[in-house]
Amino acid sequence: MKPLTVIGFLGSTLDASKFGPTRWNKWRPSVGLCMHPDLRVDRFIMLHGGLHRRLADYVIEDIGAVSPETRVEPRLLDFDDAWDFEEVYGKLLDFARAEPFDPEAQDYLIHITTGTHVAQICLFLLTEAHYLPGRLLQTQPARGAVSAAGTWNMIDLDLSRYDSIATRFAVAAAEGQSFLKSGIETRNPAFNRMIDEIEKVALRSRAPMLLTGPTGAGKSQLARRIHELRRANHLIAGPFVEVNCATLKGDGAMSALFGHRKGAFTGAVADRPGLLRAADKGMLFLDEIGELGLDEQAMILRAIEDKVFLPVGADREASSDFQLVAGTNRELGETVAAGLFREDLYARLNLWTFRLPGLAERREDIAPNLDYELDRFAEREGDRVSFNKEARERYLAFAVSPDARWPANFRDLAASVTRMATLSPRGRIDLECVESEIARLKRLWSGAAESDGLEALLGGEAAAAIDPFDRVQLAEVLRVCRASRSLSEAGRTLFAASRLRRSSANDADRLRKYLARFGLDWGTVSAA
Incomplete structure (x- = not known):
């Protein structure tokens, strides 16, 4: 001893x-x-x-x-x-x-x-x-x-040594994890491990969290559940304030986020507190944070670190003690390299980063989520609907197969269940209804996959004259252009690697010349 x-x-x-x-x-x-x-x-x-x-x-x-x-x-x-x-x-x-x-x-x-x-x-x-x-x-x-x-x-x-206390902790941990999953008994091991880690971070850290993943993967719902979990554990007292940064454009972005003083600009007829002040003592969820402009990013960074910011037209700073969860479907590291996202803000957000997988990556979780969506329909419409055995087996067989693409992830699943439940007035989804829905999903996904918008932009004859190799490249260029606010921004995104090697002198001019090869210009593309 x-x-x-x-x-x-x-x-x-x-x-x-x-x-x-x-x-x-x-x-x-x-x-x-x-x-x-x-x-x-x-x-x-x-x-x-x-x-x-x-x-x-x-x-x-x-x-x-x-x-x-x-x-x-x-x-x-x-x-x-x-x-x-x-x-x-x-x-x-x-x-x-x-x-x-x-x-x-x-x-x-x-x-x-x-x-x-x-x-x-x-x-x-x-x-x-x-x-x-x-x-x-x-x-x-x-x-x-x-x-x-x-x-x-x-x-x-070491409370784990006490059997009764350890049992209570295990139950509490399981309840916390289930709470974040809205009570859905998910079966994907990697997803469950991630949720377990998020639950620990949510209860032990006030640092910002970054949720990434494709559109429809459930970032907004998870952020709301994190707020509710913290509130239930008395770690937070204020409201949940959600904003989609993709909707904040131009001069209105500053005003919406940070507020303004009366008379700060034409139309500012009264003081506006802004979303950051509305989230005081609560949680602010900035969805699609990668869409924010660089000026807004700088002010958000200061608000995170110092809890203060300057409303538009004000000569005195305002304060707000909020906890931040950010969401994005972009790869922010690439956006930083392209000069479209501040490196210091990314470093501040990147302490706790969690990627939510799409539905196609969690096919074993489709069955429990199917039941969850039926429960949501019953709560929303006051009408309980269920599958008969053959219909459920057929729908799940399709849903977990490679034929089911689920491009919009859980939004696709929710919409699909809503359609079937609505079209089954007797409360039972039968095989005929399921077959009809599967055909509808295939048509919707086939159309989304095949249409790249070139016919509408160039005309059918001109689009048909483009080689498949060039067509794929042009479609991606147009996608980036439509997601960008200027020709220069689109050029920085498309030629990020060249910029790092300093082999591209003028991204905007390089993009302008590329579009001109197909008879296009920035005005036509951005308007479309």
Whole structure:
């Protein structure tokens, strides 16, 4: 067994007694803990104030009489006010940091029976935070008998060691994970592990979280559930404020996010608080954060770090203490490389990044989500609808097959269930209804896959004259152009790799010449 060191305060009241043989009939905590045959104390670090030197010497002498093998080391620790939490915690922290602990060679017990209540609380907190590397020791007088030794027990702060508490924690953890999944019994192992990690972060960190993944993967719903989980655990008190950054364009973006003062611009007829102030003490969900302009990104970064921002037209800063969850379907790392997203903001958001997989990547979760969507339909419409056995088997066989693309992910699934439930007025979705829905989904997805919009833009004859190789490339260029706010922005995105190698001198001119090969210009493309 390793040597045992006990750390504790001298009890100015409990350890005091009159000198004489009657003192051995009294329970004195510091003396009593050294009298137990089943608790060998090799070293006792006794903390005391300067006013109690004489009592310390007296108690040390008695410990030597009952436990000669115990080496007592008195440590002077004076407080101006022993009930001042800040002072007591600070001085105990200094003591803990200066002490050369060696947990590999010694065991440590922290005696929390003596000292003021403030001192006992501080010892508990420092032990829980591992500044004091030991377990808690509690002593008390023996009940119904005269005993100078009293009784003792240890408190292990590793709560997983206590079966009943560990069981309750396991139940609470399962409830938290289920809560984030809206009660859906998902079966995808990677997704479940991610949700478990998100639940831990949501309950233990106020840092921003970044949810990535394709459109329709459930970022907005998950953000709302994170807010509700934090609120249920009293970690947040304010509202959930959601904004789709793709809808914030031009001068209105600043006003919507940060608010404005009356008269700040034409049409500003009254003060506007803005979405950041609306999220004070709550959570702000910035969906599609990659769509924000660089100026808005700079102000968001300052609001995250300093909790202050400047409303449009104001000469005084406003404040808001919000927690941030951001969402995007873009690869922000690539957007940073293209110069469209601030690197410092990305670094701030990238501490906790979680990618939500699309429905096609979680086909084993389609069945439980199918039941969830039927429940949502019943709550929304007040009409309970279910599948008959053959219809359910047929729908799931298609849904998990490679033929089911699910490009809009859970939005596709929700829309599909809504259609089938609506077209089944008797409350049962039958095989005929399912076959009709499968055919509808194939038509919808086939049309989305085949149409690249070139016929509408160039005309059927001109589009047909383009080689398939060039057509794929042109379709991607047009997609980027439509998602960009200017020719220069589109050029920076398309030629990001060239810009890093400094081999592209003018991205906008390079893009302009490419479009001209097909008889197109920026005005035509952006208008389309």
